[in-house]
Amino acid sequence: MARTLAGLPTRGNLGVMHITILGGGGFLGRKLAQRLAAGALPGCTGLTLFDLHEPAPLDAPFPVRRLAGDVADPAQLRAAIPPGTGLVVHLAAVVSAAAEADFDLGLRVNLHGTLAVIEACRALPSPPRVIFTSSVASFGGGQSAHLPDDSRQLPANSYGAQKAAAELLLQDATRKGFMDAVSIRLPTVIVRPGRPNKAASSFVSSILREPLLGLETPLPVGEDFAVWVCSPRRAVEWFLHAATMDTTPLGLDRGVNPPGLSVTVGEMLAALTPTERALVKPEPDAHVAAIVAGWPASFTADRARALGFTPQEGVADILAAFREDDLGATLAERGMAATRTERGL
Amino acid sequence: MARTLAGLPTRGNLGVMHITILGGGGFLGRKLAQRLAAGALPGCTGLTLFDLHEPAPLDAPFPVRRLAGDVADPAQLRAAIPPGTGLVVHLAAVVSAAAEADFDLGLRVNLHGTLAVIEACRALPSPPRVIFTSSVASFGGGQSAHLPDDSRQLPANSYGAQKAAAELLLQDATRKGFMDAVSIRLPTVIVRPGRPNKAASSFVSSILREPLLGLETPLPVGEDFAVWVCSPRRAVEWFLHAATMDTTPLGLDRGVNPPGLSVTVGEMLAALTPTERALVKPEPDAHVAAIVAGWPASFTADRARALGFTPQEGVADILAAFREDDLGATLAERGMAATRTERGL
Numbered sequence: 068m069a070r071t072l073a074g075l076p077t078r079g080n081l082g083v084m085h086i087t088i089l090g091g092g093g094f095l096g097r098k099l100a101q102r103l104a105a106g107a108l109p110g111c112t113g114l115t116l117f118d119l120h121e122p123a124p125l126d127a128p129f130p131v132r133r134l135a136g137d138v139a140d141p142a143q144l145r146a147a148i149p150p151g152t153g154l155v156v157h158l159a160a161v162v163s164a165a166a167e168a169d170f171d172l173g174l175r176v177n178l179h180g181t182l183a184v185i186e187a188c189r190a191l192p193s194p195p196r197v198i199f200t201s202s203v204a205s206f207g208g209g210q211s212a213h214l215p216d217d218s219r220q221l222p223a224n225s226y227g228a229q230k231a232a233a234e235l236l237l238q239d240a241t242r243k244g245f246m247d248a249v250s251i252r253l254p255t256v257i258v259r260p261g262r263p264n265k266a267a268s269s270f271v272s273s274i275l276r277e278p279l280l281g282l283e284t285p286l287p288v289g290e291d292f293a294v295w296v297c298s299p300r301r302a303v304e305w306f307l308h309a310a311t312m313d314t315t316p317l318g319l320d321r322g323v324n325p326p327g328l329s330v331t332v333g334e335m336l337a338a339l340t341p342t343e344r345a346l347v348k349p350e351p352d353a354h355v356a357a358i359v360a361g362w363p364a365s366f367t368a369d370r371a372r373a374l375g376f377t378p379q380e381g382v383a384d385i386l387a388a389f390r391e392d393d394l395g396a397t398l399a400e401r402g403m404a405a406t407r408t409e410r411g412l
Numbered sequence: 413m414a415r416t417l418a419g420l421p422t423r424g425n426l427g428v429m430h431i432t433i434l435g436g437g438g439f440l441g442r443k444l445a446q447r448l449a450a451g452a453l454p455g456c457t458g459l460t461l462f463d464l465h466e467p468a469p470l471d472a473p474f475p476v477r478r479l480a481g482d483v484a485d486p487a488q489l490r491a492a493i494p495p496g497t498g499l500v501v502h503l504a505a506v507v508s509a510a511a512e513a514d515f516d517l518g519l520r521v522n523l524h525g526t527l528a529v530i531e532a533c534r535a536l537p538s539p540p541r542v543i544f545t546s547s548v549a550s551f552g553g554g555q556s557a558h559l560p561d562d563s564r565q566l567p568a569n570s571y572g573a574q575k576a577a578a579e580l581l582l583q584d585a586t587r588k589g590f591m592d593a594v595s596i597r598l599p600t601v602i603v604r605p606g607r608p609n610k611a612a613s614s615f616v617s618s619i620l621r622e623p624l625l626g627l628e629t630p631l632p633v634g635e636d637f638a639v640w641v642c643s644p645r646r647a648v649e650w651f652l653h654a655a656t657m658d659t660t661p662l663g664l665d666r667g668v669n670p671p672g673l674s675v676t677v678g679e680m681l682a683a684l685t686p687t688e689r690a691l692v693k694p695e696p697d698a699h700v701a702a703i704v705a706g707w708p709a710s711f712t713a714d715r716a717r718a719l720g721f722t723p724q725e726g727v728a729d730i731l732a733a734f735r736e737d738d739l740g741a742t743l744a745e746r747g748m749a750a751t752r753t754e755r756g757l
Contacts, residue, residue: 170588172525182519205666219564220580221665228584233578235565236523239573243515261512319552320566 074085081381082151084110089138091116091183092123094259095200096158098303098392107307108154108228117147118159118212130207138180141187148187148195154310157184157197162206162268181236187367187393189245197237197248198309199329201322205231205252208363210293216370223281223361238321249309249317254295254327255362257316257335257385260393261400267358271296275335275386278343280403287352290333293364295298295326298385305376326378328385329365337383429455429540432484432528436461437468439604440545441503443737445470452652453499462492463504483525486532493532493540499655501543502529508549509611522574526581532730534590537601540581541655542593546667550576550597550639551743553708555638561669561715568706583666594662596653599640599672601647601709602730605738606745612703616641620680620731623688624739625748632697635678638709643730644670645737651722657720671723673730674710683727697704 085101090096096116102113104127113130115267116122119137136143136272138159142367148155160167183198203221206212209303220231230252257271263284270287271294275285297305305325320401336344372378379385431448435441448456449472451698458475461467466480482489483504493500504525511518526544550565551557562616565576582593606618608629614637615632622629627674642650650670662668680690717723724730 077602159731217564219562222580222584223587223664228580232580235567235573235577239567239570242568243570247591318570 069320083238084149085113086111086154087115087148087152088156089117090116090158095302099306100301102303115147126211129334133345138177139183141183143189145181146237150192152195153350154196158200161227163224167224170225173225173229178232181233185240194246197246199250201230201239201250201252203252203254206363207281207361209361210364212363213365214363215367235320241321247314248321250322250400251305253302254297256299256388257296274347278339281344283348285350286347287355292332293329295329296362296386300388301379308376323371324368325371325376326368329381330382333402335382338386430458430496431456431499432460432493432497433501434462435503437463438503441507441649444651447648450499460492469473484520484528485526489528490603493587495537499541503545508571512569515570516575518570523577526578530585539589539591542591544582544595545652546575546579546595548597548599551708552706554706555709558710559708560712564749566657579667586666592659593666595658595667596650597669599642601644603734605742619692620631621683628691628693630695631692632700636676638674638676640672640709641699642724645733646724654720668716669711669713670721671713672715673724675727680727684732715734
């Protein structure tokens with residue numbers, strides 16, 4: 068943990084610092100906080116979890132502040148990112164379907180929220196490392212794409228446009244010395260715990276999660292449909308790597324396409340038992356198919372590999388991680404505790 | 413002028429409309445306004461010129477409003493872009509050196525100003541055509557670059573980052589149906605009238621303008637240094653084409669690299685007389701050279717050609733246009749009227 072923030076004025080050591088997670092009450096923010104509480108970054112001396120609603124309590128060997136607020140409010144952001152902050156993990160976002168349905172809300176959180184992060188970091192006595200989650204949705208390309216690292220971002224949705232614009236602003240803020248940013252363009256994260264939602268990508272998690280719960284689920288696309296995915300575990304590992312890596316090799320270009328997994332629906336279903344697989348019911352949905360067909364299904368991710376980001380494991384490992392990390396909580400959340408007991412989980 | 417704004421709800425005709433020029437008091441805004449006053453878009457029924465300072469009066473066969481205001485103020489922008497506006501030409505900007513010196517001012521005008529344009533257009537009963545001036549400064553690449561049309565924008569300056577982010581937001585606003593935007597990434601515009609300024613690119617105009625005025629001027633780079641340029645005349649022609657072109661072929665991608673001219677300093681100097689050329693004094697400047705060396709010196713511009721944007725003429729034509737259009741005013745501005753008379757201009 069003694070690696071310096073190369074090329075930028077710094078305390079010279081990431082080992083003694085406050086850490087702030089914006090979106091700290093969310094799915095990935097919570098997992099990252101738990102890893103920090105378990106000592107993943109040993110020098111962490113305090114943690115602020117900031118979200119729209121007050122994040123749940125967290126047992127940790129350091130003080131944990133839990134703040135509810137608006138990420139686009141500069142004063143609240145300054146309070147969330149106090150002097151002494153060495154790392155800001157900016158996960159707060161209005162995701163794809165929501166940003167498409169409410170343009171103003173998406174712009175406010177995804178763009179103005181990022182501007183507030185820049186302002187808060189700039190006000191610190193020394194520039195913190197900032198990890199920003201951008202998205203595969205900031206690219207086009209579609210099923211046939213195998214995008215090289217210098218691919219242009221031409222988003223076909225407001226979420227992707229706001230993320231790509233935020234990346235440009237964080238890149239410039241880094242060049243100006245206000246922060247030391249790494250933007251990780253996350254693949255579709257599977258298996259998401261909880262319930263199906265209205266995101267067009269919801270089915271990618273549902274076709275694995277619902278059968279594990281013993282429930283039927285619709286499949287809106289064909290089995291040859293390919294998608295670029297990562298597991299929540301791998302995403303959190305990438306955040307931890309981005310927190311401590313030497314950023315000198317990034318130069319001006321702070322965006323990273325991490326080494327996810329390009330996998331077809333058929334390959335995902337093959338990881339289920341025959342009984343589980345029978346619960347996935349083909350129900351072609353032209354609306355969903357039209358949206359997801361625009362997403363690139365694969366990236367070379369050569370640069371990220373060279374930077375030390377570890378590749379996503381296969382589907383069997385993704386399923387095993389879900390069983391270990393999230394199946395129990397998902398069953399409980401959905402009132403299926405009895406079922407859980409019956410099934411000996 | 414009867415071409416429709418294809419693919420968007422519209423009055424169906426660009427021939428009857430109000431036009432607003434943001435930055436209407438500036439160098440290019442003024443030239444465009446003069447072309448409109450001379451009938452370049454015959455159906456123009458009224459013109460609003462908006463700038464930081466009240467633009468000068470303009471003789472025109474239609475009413476001309478001249479407004480002073482802040483382009484980042486949403487209320488002022490709504491007043492500047494009234495119902496009935498069919499075309500907004502958004503030239504208001506804090507340019508490269510100024511945006512680098514004052515980060516907040518650049519962000520305010522270049523990013524928040526564009527957000528205010530989006531809000532004002534969205535409030536109109538039907539979406540207007542919007543012409544936005546982006547810049548070659550939004551790209552990297554350097555002297556050896558010959559950038560294809562799908563090149564990624566990786567700006568090395570705040571101005572370029574803000575312009576590239578604004579392009580993404582205008583693109584998304586177009587996809588949402590709030591407007592019909594065309595972003596023209598202007599080359600370095602030569603010959604700029606008036607005086608040398610602090611922009612790193614100032615010398616590209618100065619090495620032609622100053623000798624024509626009989627004045628010495630320093631040359632901070634070598635004669636083999638190449639630059640991507642266009643004339644003010646050609647830039648205004650591109651605006652007029654973008655105002656009336658069929659935008660259907662643009663699809664999602666609203667950014668255009670227009671067909672400028674890649675020219676070396678030596679080729680520019682060769683267009684001067686030997687007497688004029690002797691006034692250009694080599695004075696290597698490592699600071700200026702370091703900035704300008706990052707700019708791409710050439711683009712393929714194939715897409716823009718196919719879209720009907722006409723290519724930039726050669727240096728001799730650029731010089732002739734400056735003599736016709738701007739030399740007199742430049743002499744007058746600089747108190748050189750006597751010299752002008754002596755030289756028979």
